[in-house]
Amino acid sequence: MSSQLDLRNTARVGLLAGVITLGVSAVGMLESFDKRDLIIGLLTLGQLLLFSAPFAAGFLVTRGEDKVDTGEAVVGGAVAGALTAVPLIALILLTLAAPNIRNSLVNVSPELISLLSLGASEIVGSLLLLVGMAVLGVAGAMFHVLPDAIRKPLISGLGWMLGFAILSEVSLNILRPILGRGLMRALFGTKGITPLLAAIIFVVAIGLTIWWSKGGQQRYEDRKAAMSEEQRKQSRRISIGVGIVSLLILPIILGTYLTEVVDNVGLFILMGLGLNIVVGFAGLLDLGYVAFFAIGAYVMGILTSQGDLGIAGMSFWLALPIAVGAAVLAGVTLGIPVLRMRGDYLAIVTLGFGEIIRVLATSDLLKPYIGGAQGILQIGKPTIFGFEMVKPIHFYYLILAGVGLAVFVASRLRDARLGRQWMALREDEDVAEAMGIHLVSTKLLAFGIGAAFSGLAGAIFSARLSSIFPHSFNLLISINVLSLIIVGGIGSLPGVVVGALVLVGLPELLREFAEYRMLLYGALLIAMMIARPEGLWPSPITKREFHAAEEEEALGGVQ
Amino acid sequence: MALLEATNVTKRFGGLTAVNDFTFTVEKGAIDSIIGPNGAGKTTFFNCITGFYQFEEGDIVFNGNSVSGRSTDQITRMGISRTYQNIRLFSQMTTIENILVGMEPQLHTSWIGALFRLPSTVKEESDALDEARRLLEFVGLKGKGDEISRNLSYGDQRRLEIARAMAAKPKLLLLDEPTAGMNPRETAETTEFIRRLRDELGITILLIEHDMRVVMGISEHITVLDYGAKIAEGGPSAIQNNPKVIEAYLGRGAAASATIELEN
Numbered sequence A: 001m002s003s004q005l006d007l008r009n010t011a012r013v014g015l016l017a018g019v020i021t022l023g024v025s026a027v028g029m030l031e032s033f034d035k036r037d038l039i040i041g042l043l044t045l046g047q048l049l050l051f052s053a054p055f056a057a058g059f060l061v062t063r064g065e066d067k068v069d070t071g072e073a074v075v076g077g078a079v080a081g082a083l084t085a086v087p088l089i090a091l092i093l094l095t096l097a098a099p100n101i102r103n104s105l106v107n108v109s110p111e112l113i114s115l116l117s118l119g120a121s122e123i124v125g126s127l128l129l130l131v132g133m134a135v136l137g138v139a140g141a142m143f144h145v146l147p148d149a150i151r152k153p154l155i156s157g158l159g160w161m162l163g164f165a166i167l168s169e170v171s172l173n174i175l176r177p178i179l180g181r182g183l184m185r186a187l188f189g190t191k192g193i194t195p196l197l198a199a200i201i202f203v204v205a206i207g208l209t210i211w212w213s214k215g216g217q218q219r220y221e222d223r224k225a226a227m228s229e230e231q232r233k234q235s236r237r238i239s240i241g242v243g244i245v246s247l248l249i250l251p252i253i254l255g256t257y258l259t260e261v262v263d264n265v266g267l268f269i270l271m272g273l274g275l276n277i278v279v280g281f282a283g284l285l286d287l288g289y290v291a292f293f294a295i296g297a298y299v300m301g302i303l304t305s306q307g308d309l310g311i312a313g314m315s316f317w318l319a320l321p322i323a324v325g326a327a328v329l330a331g332v333t334l335g336i337p338v339l340r341m342r343g344d345y346l347a348i349v350t351l352g353f354g355e356i357i358r359v360l361a362t363s364d365l366l367k368p369y370i371g372g373a374q375g376i377l378q379i380g381k382p383t384i385f386g387f388e389m390v391k392p393i394h395f396y397y398l399i400l401a402g403v404g405l406a407v408f409v410a411s412r413l414r415d416a417r418l419g420r421q422w423m424a425l426r427e428d429e430d431v432a433e434a435m436g437i438h439l440v441s442t443k444l445l446a447f448g449i450g451a452a453f454s455g456l457a458g459a460i461f462s463a464r465l466s467s468i469f470p471h472s473f474n475l476l477i478s479i480n481v482l483s484l485i486i487v488g489g490i491g492s493l494p495g496v497v498v499g500a501l502v503l504v505g506l507p508e509l510l511r512e513f514a515e516y517r518m519l520l521y522g523a524l525l526i527a528m529m530i531a532r533p534e535g536l537w538p539s540p541i542t543k544r545e546f547h548a549a550e551e552e553e554a555l556g557g558v559q
Numbered sequence B: 001m002a003l004l005e006a007t008n009v010t011k012r013f014g015g016l017t018a019v020n021d022f023t024f025t026v027e028k029g030a031i032d033s034i035i036g037p038n039g040a041g042k043t044t045f046f047n048c049i050t051g052f053y054q055f056e057e058g059d060i061v062f063n064g065n066s067v068s069g070r071s072t073d074q075i076t077r078m079g080i081s082r083t084y085q086n087i088r089l090f091s092q093m094t095t096i097e098n099i100l101v102g103m104e105p106q107l108h109t110s111w112i113g114a115l116f117r118l119p120s121t122v123k124e125e126s127d128a129l130d131e132a133r134r135l136l137e138f139v140g141l142k143g144k145g146d147e148i149s150r151n152l153s154y155g156d157q158r159r160l161e162i163a164r165a166m167a168a169k170p171k172l173l174l175l176d177e178p179t180a181g182m183n184p185r186e187t188a189e190t191t192e193f194i195r196r197l198r199d200e201l202g203i204t205i206l207l208i209e210h211d212m213r214v215v216m217g218i219s220e221h222i223t224v225l226d227y228g229a230k231i232a233e234g235g236p237s238a239i240q241n242n243p244k245v246i247e248a249y250l251g252r253g254a255a256a257s258a259t260i261e262l263e264n
């Protein structure tokens, strides 16, 4: 039989899922996630994490086969699910055998064990866990057996419900001013959503998916196909307009707290766009990118501060070009000595540069000028026509303008001669030079423009917080920015936005994750490299031979 | 006056003399070949001409100017373009982008112009694109312009490399084993194509080639290298019958002798 169940693989997947869950429990993640409700009284984030393991194991066991028969799926899923439980049961029993285990494994608390044994006693709980996980494994495996007509609505129902529950804080913040207090209480808890709201979302998502597959999609596509060239342009323009308007009213909808999160994401987008030019376009691996962010921030600080360290008391707008200029100068200055370096060497030297800047900022040497560990205080706020920008929403528009400018510059340059030179440089430096490309200017432009965006982000950062401290400019920033580029899709502009939303935005919304941020970064990066090395939103190939006319029209539009 | 004139060029790698006191000329409008057994120093000589290597002794003069001490991009701008023995395309870029990069010496607009879409920049870019499309057609790659070059067939990649080299509008084109790895039909097409380059575009061509059918079929003048030194030169028939050449090839065992068919 060709489709005989592969027991070895089943066992491996099941045990692997179990061991990963064990690891997640041992670092304390499971327990701390358990404090976060998703659906009040029914499901916590910890339980979701725990239960998704056998489900995923069952799902993976039957994946990739053309035709899965039901019996096979049930057996495979049950085995994989049950095996997922095995390492966890071992942990439960270990606590029985060795009650002092907590001395060496601090996170193995009674709460964790009670979570794992589903609230029952150790022995009964272990059995429950085994059976429960086997059932979930079967459920995961059955996904491949179900006909599309059931599977798709189910996926979308569960997906929307869980997604909504995980991000409940977002909807809570948005809806609070609109809905009455009673209604809010019926739908939301302090953390998570009520079963009522969960059910509503589940049903609505299923209903919409069924409607879409039963003719909605067909009608939509027919209508689109029937549009004339003129109408198509029109609808394109309308969607761009809608996009811009939504960006403009976004902070009003989001409220103060979420706008602050978005501001943060925006600054990372700005830095990401800059580093994307250096690493993504030109292929120059720069690990000290935070240095330019720091320089932008400090120059802005010194020039506008009303405190002791302020030297000029300049306005934000006057200081801004100077801060950006200083970052560019630093970018080019760093660029010159590393012109002949490649790959690893370049990475190490830039890494060192980033550290030098941070150490200088902390040092006693420069303390009289930039404040050492005490940083710079009372940094000036930007004003427009006498109106002082203080709230997150004000900075939102400032950052939006910065990001818009950066996207504009990056996309224009990417599609131009310089973009090609960068790409050629990235592919093969020797041949690029032999083609007549001037390496020095091409590299320095990448470093300089990349540093400009980072300096701009730093300057805005500084004004937004009113005070800056050296510890804000550590290596982690460089790594965050690099990671978000890789996750989004290296060299891709929308990828930068997606990457920043996922790596900077999500952890801020899910505060439970904050503690495990680095762990999740690592896991996410590994998973990405295996499953989707091109990133979440890779850059498309520019069509030049055939779609030249269309492309030109597209480029004329808003970017 | 000769277009390319090398006098007493010597290139050493540590104790190994890869090119040894080599004197050599290429006349304008010629199709000439350099042949020789593996490791004879042919590619190394190309690298000396194009600035990839700095040679220790002698001089190479192109079109009246010495190439020594110049960087590869300057030499390309002087009018020498090349292809590589082990294809070196920009593999993640599309076919047409590769050609556009090859056009670098013709392009002059700056990034500021691109930022503001100045009319001069827009015009130069659209002219370049037209020219690239024309070249694409000339080398027989029409319709494949938007493909990632890594995905092209081997023969197409070689062709694209030639197109990229031609995009710089060179006076002298150096081809390092342009038919290596091609099947007989592709080889015949490429041979014909190289002749057209010279006949229709007037580009002087110097090639390194192991396939004797190609060499004897199109070269006007052949130079034979062995252990970095010139052992013979002359027209195809003179080379075929030169005992030193036969020895250089046949004296090296069966592997070398299999690739050469002198009586062809």
Ligand SMILES: Nc1ncnc2c1ncn2[C@@H]1O[C@H](COP(=O)(O)OP(=O)(O)OP(=O)(O)O)[C@@H](O)[C@H]1O
Pocket (backbone or CB within 6 Å): B013, B016, B018, B036, B037, B038, B039, B040, B041, B042, B043, B044, B045, B085
């Ligand atoms: N960068 C280098 N460093 C050291 N030795 C080198 C280098 N490049 C080439 N050589 C040596 O110089 C000699 C000539 O090499 P070259 O590549 O020029 O030969 P070739 O005539 O092109 O041979 P083939 O027909 O195999 O391409 C060889 O012995 C080679 O090992």
Ligand SMILES: [Mg+2]
Pocket (backbone or CB within 6 Å): B042, B043, B044, B085
């Ligand atoms: Mg060679």
